[in-house]
Amino acid sequence: MARVNTPEELNTFRQEILSKRDPNNPVVSICAGAGCVASGADEVIKAFEEEIEKQGLGAKVDTKGTGCPGFCEQGPIVVIYPEEICYIQVKAEDVPEIIEKTILNNEVVERLCFKNPGTGEVAIHESDISFYKAQQRTVLCNNIKIDSKSIDDYIALGGYSALAKALGEMSDVDVLEEVKKSNLRGRGGAGFPAGRKWEGSRNAPEPIKYVIVNADEGDPGAFMDRALLEGNPHSILEGLIIGGYAIASHEGYFYVRQEYPLAVININLAIKQAQEYGLLGENILGSGFDFKVYVHQGAGAFVCGESTALMTSLEGRAGEPRPKYTRSNIKGLWNRPSVLNNVETWANVPLIVNKGADWFTSIGTESSKGTKIFSLVGKINNTGLVEVPMGTTLHDIIYNIGGGIPDGKKFKAVQTGGPSGGCIPEDLLNLEVGFDELTKAGSMMGSGGMIVLDEDTCMVDVARYFIEFLTDESCGKCVPCREGLRQMHRILTNITKGKGKQGDIETLEELAETAVEASLCALGKGAAAPLLSTLKYFRDEYEAHINEKRCPALACKELISFYIDPDKCQGCGMCRKQCPADAIDGDKKLIHIIDQDKCTKCGTCFEVCPSKFSSVTKLSGVPVPEAIAEDKRTIVKKAKAKGK
Amino acid sequence: MEIDKIDKIIDKHNCEAASLLQIMLDIQKENNWLTKEALARVSERLDVPLNRIQHIATFYKAFSLVPKGRHKVHICVGTACHVRGATRILDTVEEATGIKPGETDLDLKYSLETVNCLGCCALGPVMEVDGKVHGKMTPVKAADALKTYE
Numbered sequence: 166m167a168r169v170n171t172p173e174e175l176n177t178f179r180q181e182i183l184s185k186r187d188p189n190n191p192v193v194s195i196c197a198g199a200g201c202v203a204s205g206a207d208e209v210i211k212a213f214e215e216e217i218e219k220q221g222l223g224a225k226v227d228t229k230g231t232g233c234p235g236f237c238e239q240g241p242i243v244v245i246y247p248e249e250i251c252y253i254q255v256k257a258e259d260v261p262e263i264i265e266k267t268i269l270n271n272e273v274v275e276r277l278c279f280k281n282p283g284t285g286e287v288a289i290h291e292s293d294i295s296f297y298k299a300q301q302r303t304v305l306c307n308n309i310k311i312d313s314k315s316i317d318d319y320i321a322l323g324g325y326s327a328l329a330k331a332l333g334e335m336s337d338v339d340v341l342e343e344v345k346k347s348n349l350r351g352r353g354g355a356g357f358p359a360g361r362k363w364e365g366s367r368n369a370p371e372p373i374k375y376v377i378v379n380a381d382e383g384d385p386g387a388f389m390d391r392a393l394l395e396g397n398p399h400s401i402l403e404g405l406i407i408g409g410y411a412i413a414s415h416e417g418y419f420y421v422r423q424e425y426p427l428a429v430i431n432i433n434l435a436i437k438q439a440q441e442y443g444l445l446g447e448n449i450l451g452s453g454f455d456f457k458v459y460v461h462q463g464a465g466a467f468v469c470g471e472s473t474a475l476m477t478s479l480e481g482r483a484g485e486p487r488p489k490y491t492r493s494n495i496k497g498l499w500n501r502p503s504v505l506n507n508v509e510t511w512a513n514v515p516l517i518v519n520k521g522a523d524w525f526t527s528i529g530t531e532s533s534k535g536t537k538i539f540s541l542v543g544k545i546n547n548t549g550l551v552e553v554p555m556g557t558t559l560h561d562i563i564y565n566i567g568g569g570i571p572d573g574k575k576f577k578a579v580q581t582g583g584p585s586g587g588c589i590p591e592d593l594l595n596l597e598v599g600f601d602e603l604t605k606a607g608s609m610m611g612s613g614g615m616i617v618l619d620e621d622t623c624m625v626d627v628a629r630y631f632i633e634f635l636t637d638e639s640c641g642k643c644v645p646c647r648e649g650l651r652q653m654h655r656i657l658t659n660i661t662k663g664k665g666k667q668g669d670i671e672t673l674e675e676l677a678e679t680a681v682e683a684s685l686c687a688l689g690k691g692a693a694a695p696l697l698s699t700l701k702y703f704r705d706e707y708e709a710h711i712n713e714k715r716c717p718a719l720a721c722k723e724l725i726s727f728y729i730d731p732d733k734c735q736g737c738g739m740c741r742k743q744c745p746a747d748a749i750d751g752d753k754k755l756i757h758i759i760d761q762d763k764c765t766k767c768g769t770c771f772e773v774c775p776s777k778f779s780s781v782t783k784l785s786g787v788p789v790p791e792a793i794a795e796d797k798r799t800i801v802k803k804a805k806a807k808g809k
Numbered sequence: 810m811e812i813d814k815i816d817k818i819i820d821k822h823n824c825e826a827a828s829l830l831q832i833m834l835d836i837q838k839e840n841n842w843l844t845k846e847a848l849a850r851v852s853e854r855l856d857v858p859l860n861r862i863q864h865i866a867t868f869y870k871a872f873s874l875v876p877k878g879r880h881k882v883h884i885c886v887g888t889a890c891h892v893r894g895a896t897r898i899l900d901t902v903e904e905a906t907g908i909k910p911g912e913t914d915l916d917l918k919y920s921l922e923t924v925n926c927l928g929c930c931a932l933g934p935v936m937e938v939d940g941k942v943h944g945k946m947t948p949v950k951a952a953d954a955l956k957t958y959e
Contacts, residue, residue: 199928203935203942237931385887388928423834423871424924462834465870467925481829482861483868540930542889548931580888616888630891634925640868722896743949745901765904767897767948 168443171451172329175320182321191226191268192246193217194309195255198233198392199427200549201240205256206230209241212257216264226268229318232308232396235550236296239279244291244309251291252277282546282568299565301528302552303536304512305389308396313431316438319399325444327515331407332452340411340518341367347522348534349514353379353470353507354585354611354687356533356600359514362504365494367412369502374414376405377498377505379475380421380428383467384583385634387614389538389550390508394421394428397512398435402458404514406445409456412504417458420475423465433460467584467638471686472497472505474640485640486686507612509538529555533599537613539581541567544574544619551615553598560594563617574619577718578702582611584631584638585691587698588624607698609691623720624703625710629657631695635688646689649680653696662723665711670700715786722766725785729770731756731793733780736800740770740781756798761789810840815850826855833865833872842873878913878920880958882906883937887926890933898934899923901948905955918958 169175195201195210213228236242239253245267252263252274259277266272279288281295288294291309311318319325331340345360366374378401382390393401405417421429436458439445447455461479468474469484476498478484497503513535517525526534533555539562541551546568553562559579563569570576578588581598587608589596596602600610618627636650653676656669677693684690700707709715716724729740729749734756741749741757748764751757759770774781818835822828829851836847843866852859866872884899903909906919913920927935932944936951943954 200931203927203929203932203944237929240931383925385891385925386889386930388926388930391928425928462831463869464830464834464865464872466868478830479827481825481827481831483864542930542933543892548889583888614888616892618892622892627892630888745904745948745952765900767901768894769948772947 168441169450170443172333175325175329175450179320179323179326182317186321188247193226193228193268194231194244194246195228196233196240196242196309197230197313198237198240198308198395199388200233200237201242204240204254206241208257209243209255209260212260213264216260220264222264222268229312229315231311232313233392233550234291234309235305235392235552236294236547237550238546238548242309246310249290249292251279251288251294253279295568296547296549296551296566299557299561300552301536301554303516303528304400304509305392305538305550305552307400308392311397313396313398314434316399316435316442319397323519324399325403327518328403328406328444329450331410331518332450332454335518337367337411337413340407343522344411344514344517347517347525348532349510349517349525350533350600351507352509352513352537352612354582354609356610359506359510362494362506363408363412365492366414366502366504369495371501373416373501374412375498375501375503376408376412376414376417377475377479377503378405378417378419378511379470379472379505379507380419380425380432381463381470381475382422382425382508382612383470383638384612384614386542386616387540387583387612389540389613391425391428392538392550393508393512394425395431398428398431399439400512400515401508402432402435402439402445404511405458406449406456407514407518408504408506408511410454412502414502414504415455415457417456418479418498419458419460420469420479421460421462423462429460429462436460466640467634468640468686468688471688474686475505476503483640485642486688488685509613530597530599530602532601533610537598537610539598539613539615541615541617543580543616544570544622545617546571555599556597558595558597559589562598562615563594567617570617570619574621576617577620577622578618578624580608580616580618580627580695581614582609582694583614584635585609585687585694586611586614587694588618588627588702589698590702607701608694621718621720623661623716623718624699624706625657625716626661626718626720628696628699629654629661632657632692635692639688639692643683643685643689645680645683646685646692649676649684649689650692652676653680653693657696660707660710661716661721663710663714663721665707667711669711670704670707674700709786713786717785719783719785721785725766725783726761726789727759727764727766727768727770728782728784728789729757729759730780730782731797733778734800735778735780737775737778739773739775743769743773745769754800756793756800758792758798810836810844810847812846812850814839815847816854819851819854824854826857829855829857829862830865830869833862837872841877842875875913876917878917880919880939882919882921882955883924883927884910884921885925885927885933885935885937886923887930887933889926889930890935893933895934897948898936898946898951901951902936902955905952 243252243255349359350356473487474484538552632654636654641647746765748760771781910923936943
């Protein structure tokens with residue numbers, strides 16, 4: 166492929182790609198994202214390739230491993246174009262049938278389609294599925310249509326047309342003004358307006374400036390950046406180049422977590438392809454604008470997601486944050502103006518340039534514009550990535566898209582914003598998601614993690630979990646974070662172990678306040694949020710742990726016991742056979758008894774006890790009843806007992 | 810690890826001190842852990858004091874200053890897995906392998922680590938052994954899965 170030298174040539178090239186592709190020919194898109202691969206997508210891709218080759222359909226049918234469309238719960242996902250027929254939980258064995266029926270004979274294999282749980286209706290097309298229906302996918306929508314390793318696929322769908330428009334029809338100031346007007350706010354956490362950040366850098370006197378993609382997605386339970394990096398790397402790269410143009414920077418960086426090896430590979434490949442096409446490098450599209458991009462890998466430190474820590478790490482040092490007397494957009498990487506934005510923020514830039522700021526501001530709420538991708542996980546029926554307009558209510562996301570809580574359990578709270586966010590209780594479910602709305606509720610948008618918690622989740626344990634995570638990830642530079650977190654963690658661990666005492670809650674509040682006030686960076690400042698929000702909405706759970714040594718959610722191991730109800734046990738022996746600690750005594754037709762001294766509280770007995778008996782129960786805050794007397798342990802069938 | 814292999818990695822990054830992290834990551838990837846000799850060589854070639862290299866090697870989780878076992882067991886303790894019972898899986902694996910997270914057993918069979926999200930939350934709780942994901946784990950399934958590794 167020769168270099169593309171002008172915006173017109175790019176257009177011609179796009180037409181060329183499209184003319185080679187017959188839109189009526191079937192295309193099999195198989196999600197090759199992390200979730201689907203873990204469920205066996207690789208074997209499905211292989212099976213499709215082999216079967217297509219075997220049947221000699223290679224010339225007619227195109228197979229591609231694509232990025233993640235978000236419906237991880239039902240993976241591996243296969244979508245067949247042009248009809249857009251969506252199959253879920255596809256296994257390699259299903260492949261010959263799909264080819265025979267759908268590809269050769271245009272029939273739908275109904276058993277592989279999603280059935281909407283409420284109505285039982287079969288959803289043939291992707292857009293019929295309840296999970297997708299209520300979403301508005303502007304950033305994620307191309308993931309399933311693009312072979313993530315093909316720049317041609319991206320260009321065919323209009324890729325790099327925003328870059329061509331920016332370089333060809335707009336001045337750098339026009340681009341900046343458009344982004345400012347769109348009120349695009351950073352998708353990584355704090356929600357700082359991207360346009361203002363850019364403007365600061367642009368106006369800084371230092372001539373050498375940098376633009377950086379923050380792809381150090383460390384929030385446990387959030388994977389939207391990963392899906393974009395792996396699935397549609399060119400969209401982020403295009404955004405970055407446009408950003409470079411707008412602030413007159415000629416050097417860009419991707420800082421990618423090393424835990425995302427596929428993202429690193431795909432980004433590197435995207436850069437190489439863009440260079441070959443002349444979309445990166447010198448004199449891009451004949452505009453005279455030069456731009457280079459480098460990829461740096463992180464080395465496993467959550468704090469490196471913080472802007473100044475990330476820049477320190479880019480300089481080849483331990484990623485400790487710096488005080489921000491001067492903002493990093495004025496003095497950042499190597500003390501030069503540096504614009505750092507999150508992956509999703511950059512991916513929005515080409516859309517804004519292409520469709521205009523007015524389009525962007527027509528979506529969302531007063532202060533939060535556009536869409537946001539959330540990773541909906543935890544105790545939820547439809548785990549996956551969800552892209553909705555800002556202003557959608559939590560209730561809609563959890564129930565209409567997420568399909569509610571599994572196993573008929575009761576919703577307790579939703580945790581948003583990762584370790585620096587908070588828990589939102591049921592009575593606030595009508596809250597519209599947006600940067601300011603979530604902050605007001607004591608949580609935050611963060612990068613968009615949304616973890617649903619049900620009645621079995623202990624809120625003290627959730628707070629302890631996040632504080633433990635942050636204790637481990639604190640860089641140790643400043644005392645309120647390093648020592649404060651350690652003490653908070655110690656107290657919370659004691660509470661969950663039943664060693665809490667009067668005054669613990671007050672001490673926690675005091676420590677939290679100090680960490681919020683006096684920490685150097687956002688990690689410490691935000692660290693107390695999970696604790697404070699759970700204290701605010703679930704104080705009774707803390708009190709039950711401390712005063713009654715009881716875990717209301719029956720989750721804290723040290724505070725619960727497993728007990729077999731002698732009235733319900735039918736002596737089936739399931740629990741005895743599976744108990745890894747040999748703690749259960751019993752025999753056929755004998756009521757089973759758990760030896761509390763041997764029990765490791767792994768919960769296996771609770772899980773394997775057949776639901777028709779459900780004789781294993783969890784107790785907390787009350788003593789375990791005395792074991793039933795030996796002579797009463799023999800189980801007599803009720804029918805026989807009646808006969809006597 | 811041989812000196813010329815280390816030199817090759819250093820040369821690949823143009824012997825630049827700014828690429829220190831990338832060089833160390835490459836050595837870690839190649840050798841599975843960072844030997845004292847390797848770090849000394851990097852220090853010498855890049856003209857970076859060894860204490861700064863030690864600082865980096867202990868700061869970031871990706872680096873190991875001790876050898877690793879044949880099988881790398883990662884238990885995901887991301888939030889989604891945590892609320893679905895990852896702690897119970899971790900307890901079981903600790904029991905089965907006799908080691909705690911961050912440790913390697915004496916036979917160099919297992920290295921156990923916890924990780925903060927593998928991005929397959931739909932399958933939680935998740936255990937990953939040598940890159941293979943074992944999803945929807947229960948204590949019993951986790952113990953059984955470990956038995957298949959030699």
